[in-house]
Amino acid sequence: MATDTDTAARDALAERLFGAALGAYELLTIHLGDRLGYYRALAEHEDSTSAELAAATGTQDRLAREWLEQQAVAGILEVDDVEAEAAERRYRIPAGHAEALIDRESLAHLTPLARLGVSLAQTLPAVEKAFRTGGGVGWEEYGDLGREAQADANRPVFANLLGSEWLPAVPDVHARLQADPPARVADVACGAGWSSIAIARAYPKVTVDGFDLDAASVELAEVNLAGTEVADRVSFQLRDAGDYELAGSYQLVTVFEALHDMSRPVEVLRVLRGLAAEDGAVIVMDERVADAFTAPGDEVERLMYTYSVLCCLPVGLAETPSAGTGTVMRVDTLRRYAAEAGFTDVEVLPIEHETFRFYRLRG
């Protein structure tokens, strides 16, 4: 028989699920607005009717009107006069919201998370299959949406923090990147290349080689680099970082938010150790997860476990053999991988961030 405590727990969970469903559905409408260029078009004018928005974006007035009403009801957009005829109402992006919705270099820009959610949902049948029959799901199966969401989600932190806070927090590395002879940087698993571009922008002498084994990511990185002021100092190559033939001598070797995705992290770390010059540093940025399993967990831990179940662990298991790491790569796991790869020490760097943690691998 259900006790009062059971009933309260039931109601609390039901309420939470309702809130989660509402958030998820609204996120889908944000994704739709993002894809259709609605937010961008709205931002270009002081305010717009549905017909004006539809004309500006080449979309259907009736559907645009429903979306505008939904966004206003959700408190994402503002509407001038709620009592006006539907077709006459004028909608605008409130001050502040534009930055979160469309400013791709703002730390507040969170629409990539909507895109990621859609990519995760689209790939769910393949994930379900992996749960049933084994194997994994290749990163490429998350498609352009997944790749672009990953790139756009991290672009603001690279653009705003990597060269101005994170690398300067490692004084000898910061000094070496500014010194002569010009330093070489290997940015391993560079994805769409925003980290490589940010390093080159912050340190005008360095050259950066970005490596990634996903052909579409390397193409995207080349598009992102083209025409920038650092295009002559950054290059991207389609390479597997676990390939022992990957050679070079770099003053800085970085892996940003990727080690936990790799099927063979120890092999990759061994290659990275070989890539670092005598005066070189190896820096790994990965998720800021707790040091030990704890449940229930905080929001960051909850977020990382959702990524792990829906994406990173299936991606890591797509190749065999696989270490089967998943997003929740705890510091002890990294220490073990690093030791197996020949490093003698893993230092947790004194860099504060809500979702990332930084490690320097030595030896």
Ligand SMILES: C[S@@+](CC[C@H](N)C(=O)[O-])C[C@H]1O[C@@H](n2cnc3c(N)ncnc32)[C@H](O)[C@@H]1O
């Ligand atoms: C989560 S994404 C991170 C991309 C980028 N560093 C960022 O922060 O946006 C992981 C990346 O690791 C790449 N990757 C995974 N295993 C790799 C390997 N063995 N060698 C090179 N790249 C690899 C994937 O192709 C993907 O682009």
